Amino acid sequence: MGLEQFKNRNVGTQNYRLLDLGETPKTGFGQFKQVAKRTFKGELFVGLWVTLREMINALFRGEMHTVKYPFEKLPISPRYRAIHDMLRLLESGHYRCIGCGLCEKICISNCIAMETRYDENQRKEVSEYTINFGRCIFCGYCAEVCPELAIVHGPRYENASEQRAGFSLFEDMLTPIDKLNLQQEYDGFGAVTPYADENIKKTPLAY
């Protein structure tokens, strides 16, 4: 399917197809003729066929639309901003965060709190790092500002909780060291959805 028809946004210059509704009958005999015509036209059977076709498609051609949510989940967009993840360096396994404090500074809802100190090698190390997810508005500024791609948005979007203030600690968000080979880079802002071309649909502007 080409994209030309979607790029034509000049409303009113395209080919419209008018429905042939016929004329409203005015006389009694005209109404009778309409009833007789509609009765024998088989429109009711068209309706029956449509539902039967959907049933066959759903049962035998794998077009069932139900997603059994807690057991199976739809893939989310790479741009999706869910609960944060702290990533590690792939080579050494050390966490990427350099303790610069930019995420704490830019956070517009003041939900990131961090404390840092110098370790024995005179490197900044993170001693305290929490995000209050009761306050976080998931704007994504922290992930955008991070110079080391250390704090990113992960795929965990099920964040219902029992309290308003839910704190997440640095260690909870950090990639487990034994799962380092499964660590996903965050495509981030402007990333294209996988299979974006197949999922493209007409917007109202294109009609």
Place this chain on the structure above:
Amino acid sequence: MEATALGIVIKAIIILAIISAIAGFGTYLERKVLAFMQRRLGPMHVGPYGLLQILADGIKLFTKEDIIPQNANRLIFGIAPAITAATAFIALAGVPVFPDFTIPEFIPLLGGTFVPSVAADINIGILFVLGMMAAGLYGPLLAGMAQANKWGIIGAARTAIQFLSYEVVTGLSILAPIMIVGSLSLVDFNNYSSDHAWLMFTQPVAFVLFLIAGFAETNRTPFDLLEHEAEVVSGYATEYSGMRWGMFFIGEYANMITISILAAVVFMGGYNDLFFLPGWLAVLLKISFVFFFMLWVRAAWPHVRPDQLMWLCWKVLMPIAVINVVVTGIVMMV
């Protein structure tokens, strides 16, 4: 062979057990079929493929609080659901379901008992069944009037007009087959179609009319105005809860099965052997098809308005039914 009292009791138990099980199972089938037609899964979690959903529903219905509204007529309010359920099952007494059979000799106690095809082979079988189903209209009617609720009253009024009107069409449409067969007994209908073509092909107009009227009498979708949610909340069942409400629906599903069996026996060849299929399987398939057709129609077609319902009954279906009877009579005379 002559039917003994034991055989009739066994037949009655078979009918009660199978039909009430199917009537409950029908709710599961309906939800499943409607779901598939909308590309959903339907009930899935209770048992394999949701097969035990009916148990969960039953527990829920039995344990729900039974509420009787303040200004309701308590006696009639309590009796009405029983009328619907009882008449639906009494009607099944006159309907032949499976072929005659004799219980094999090796089964202890019951061996050699002859079980007839119909529990009560009365010579006015079809009138009895239709009359019993017509008496079922007292269920919704009394329920709607006893519950002191305006939606109930409207539902009751709709019950009265709809069931009474379509009684006429059912009776007239089945009159032509009765003229051809020359008997009112459903067993004779079955025997007729063993050596003649199915009445569905020789009497197509009567068949279509009977199906349409059957939809109206069982309160199925194009004509389910008695409890049309968008208009009258739940119609006659508005104030009902728990098992009383459940009895209305057991009755409704039993009526659907009765109409399916009537259509299968009168118009579709009954429980005669069909090609390689044994009779009991053939009739089960026919009944299932009519039952499935009712669900299928519910998924496909919209409701009609009450005035369209009356228009259809009195101005279209009844004249066609009368013409059909007259034409059949003339053809038989000539």
